[in-house]
Amino acid sequence: MSEYIISGGRPLVGHVRVDGAKNSVLPILCACLLCDGGIITLSNCPRITDVQYTLEILNLFGCETSFADGQIRVNSENARFCGIPCDLVGKMRSAALFLGAAAGRFHQAEQCRPGGCELGSRPIDLHLSAFAKMGLSVSDTGMEVKCSGCPHGADIFLRYPSVGATENIMLAACRGSGTVTVTNAAREPEIEDLQNFINAMGGNIRGAGSGIIIIEGVEKLHGVDYNIIGDRIEAATYLAAAIATDGEITVSGVCPSHLTAVTDLIVNSGGSVCRKHDSITASRGGQFILSPGKVETSPYPGFPTDAQSLIMAMLLCAAGTTEIHEGVFDDRLRVSYEFIKMGADITVSGRTAYVHGTERLYGARVFAGDLRSGAALVIAAMSARGESVIKNISHIERGYNNFETKLRGLGGNIVKLKD
Numbered sequence: 549m550s551e552y553i554i555s556g557g558r559p560l561v562g563h564v565r566v567d568g569a570k571n572s573v574l575p576i577l578c579a580c581l582l583c584d585g586g587i588i589t590l591s592n593c594p595r596i597t598d599v600q601y602t603l604e605i606l607n608l609f610g611c612e613t614s615f616a617d618g619q620i621r622v623n624s625e626n627a628r629f630c631g632i633p634c635d636l637v638g639k640m641r642s643a644a645l646f647l648g649a650a651a652g653r654f655h656q657a658e659q660c661r662p663g664g665c666e667l668g669s670r671p672i673d674l675h676l677s678a679f680a681k682m683g684l685s686v687s688d689t690g691m692e693v694k695c696s697g698c699p700h701g702a703d704i705f706l707r708y709p710s711v712g713a714t715e716n717i718m719l720a721a722c723r724g725s726g727t728v729t730v731t732n733a734a735r736e737p738e739i740e741d742l743q744n745f746i747n748a749m750g751g752n753i754r755g756a757g758s759g760i761i762i763i764e765g766v767e768k769l770h771g772v773d774y775n776i777i778g779d780r781i782e783a784a785t786y787l788a789a790a791i792a793t794d795g796e797i798t799v800s801g802v803c804p805s806h807l808t809a810v811t812d813l814i815v816n817s818g819g820s821v822c823r824k825h826d827s828i829t830a831s832r833g834g835q836f837i838l839s840p841g842k843v844e845t846s847p848y849p850g851f852p853t854d855a856q857s858l859i860m861a862m863l864l865c866a867a868g869t870t871e872i873h874e875g876v877f878d879d880r881l882r883v884s885y886e887f888i889k890m891g892a893d894i895t896v897s898g899r900t901a902y903v904h905g906t907e908r909l910y911g912a913r914v915f916a917g918d919l920r921s922g923a924a925l926v927i928a929a930m931s932a933r934g935e936s937v938i939k940n941i942s943h944i945e946r947g948y949n950n951f952e953t954k955l956r957g958l959g960g961n962i963v964k965l966k967d
C-alpha cells in the first residue's frame with residue numbers, strides 16, 4: 549500500500565490549476581458508448597485511476613480508446629454488448645452508469661452491483677425503478693443486475709435527487725423511443741455537463757440544473773470534440789488547505805459559481821475569498837479560523853457532501869464548536885476518528901460531528917478510508933506540527949491527479965512512498 553509522508557506546519561502558497569471534474573468525465577465516458585456515429589475527443593480529462601478503470605470497461609465493449617496529454621479519444625462504432633465482470637464494476641460507483649448506457653445502446657445491460665467509496669448503504673433502487681418505468685425488464689439478484697428492452701417515454705419522479713439515478717436515466721433515454729421527464733432531478737453542475745455533452749453529440753435534453761429534465765430520444769449520436777468542466781471539489785480541497793495552513797492559494801480552471809456554498813463557508817469561517825472569471829483565491833492573513841456554527845450537507849446547490857471532510861479538516865483548530873451534519877450519506881463521518889489521532893477534539897453522534905476547536909494538531913499515522921477523507925487527512929497533516937504518515941492513498945489517487953506534485957508546488961513537504 550503506497551503512503552504519503554508529510555511534514556506539516558508550513559503555509560501553502562501559490563497557484564494551482566484544477567483538472568477536469570472526476571464526476572463529470574466518468575458519466576461522459578459512459579455516454580460515449582451511446583455514440584455509433586464517429587470519434588469523440590474529450591479534453592481536460594484527469595489522469596486518475598477511476599478514468600483508467602472506465603476506459604478498461606469501454607474496451608471490453610469493443611470501443612477503441614486512447615488517452616494522452618489530458619485528451620481521451622473514443623470510437624464506439626464497433627461496440628457490441630457484453631456483461632461487465634465484477635472485479636471492474638466493484639472498483640467504483642460510477643460503473644453503475646453503464647447500465648443506462650448499455651440499455652440505451654444495446655437494449656440490454658448486465659453487470660454486478662457497483663462498488664466505490666464506503667459511505668454507508670449505496671442502493672441503486674432509484675436507478676432500477678426508473679428503468680422499469682421506461683419499460684425495461686429489470687432483474688436484481690442483489691449481486692447481479694440485468695436489464696433488457698427498448699427504453700420508452702415515461703414521467704419519473706425521483707423521491708431523492710440522486711446524481712447517479714439522474715445520469716442513468718439520461719443515458720438510457722437519450723436514444724430511447726419517446727420523451728422521458730425527470731422531476732426532482734439532481735442539479736449538480738456535472739449533470740449539466742452530461743446534458744451538454746449528449747446534446748453536442750446530437751441528443752435532445754433540456755432542463756439540467758433546474759430540477760426538471762426532459763429527454764427526447766433520438767435515433768443516432770455522432771462524434772464530437774468536448775471539453776470537461778473543472779473539478780469543483782478538487783478546487784475546494786486547495787482552498788480549504790490555504791485556510792488550514794494560513795497560506796494563500798489561487799485555484800484556476802474552475803467555474804467559481806460551482807462552489808459558492810464552499811466559498812461562502814470559508815468567508816463565514818474568517819477567511820477571505822477573491823473570485824474572478826475562472827479563478828478563486830482564498831487566505832486568512834494570520835486571522836484566527838472561526839467556527840461557522842452549523843454546516844449541513846445537502847444536494848446541489850447546498851453544501852456538497854464531497855467537501856464535508858475537507859471543511860472539517862479546515863475547522864479542526866477553529867475557535868468554537870462546529871456542528872457538521874452529513875445530510876446525504878448515512879456513514880460519512882468515519883474520518884473523524886483519524887483526525888482524533890492527530891489531536892482533534894470531535895464527538896460523533898449519528899450523522900452529526902461536533903468539532904471542538906483545538907490549539908494545535910500534531911503529526912500521526914492515519915488511514916485514508918475513502919477518496920475525499922483521504923484528501924482531508926492531507927490537509928490536516930499539512931497544518932499539523934510534525935510528521936504524518938497517510939496510508940491507503942490509492943483511495944486518493946482515484947480522484948486526484950498529481951496531488952503530491954501540486955502540493956509540493958505550493959510549498960508542501962510531501963513525499964509518496966510506494967509499497
Ligand code: EPZ
Nearest residue numbers: 571642669670671672673674675710711712713876877919
Ligand atoms: C455521486 O454519487 C458522486 N459520485 C459522489 O461523489 C457524490 O458524493 C454524490 O453523487 C452526491 O453528490 C459520482 O458522481 C461518481 P447519489 P452517487 O445517488 O450518484 C441515496 C466522490 O467522492 N440513493 O446522489 O452515488 C444514496 O444512498 C463521490 O467523488 C438511494 O437511496 O450519489 C445516498 O444516500 C463520493 N437510492 C444519496 O442517495 C439510489 O438509487 C446520494 O446518492 C441512489 C442513491
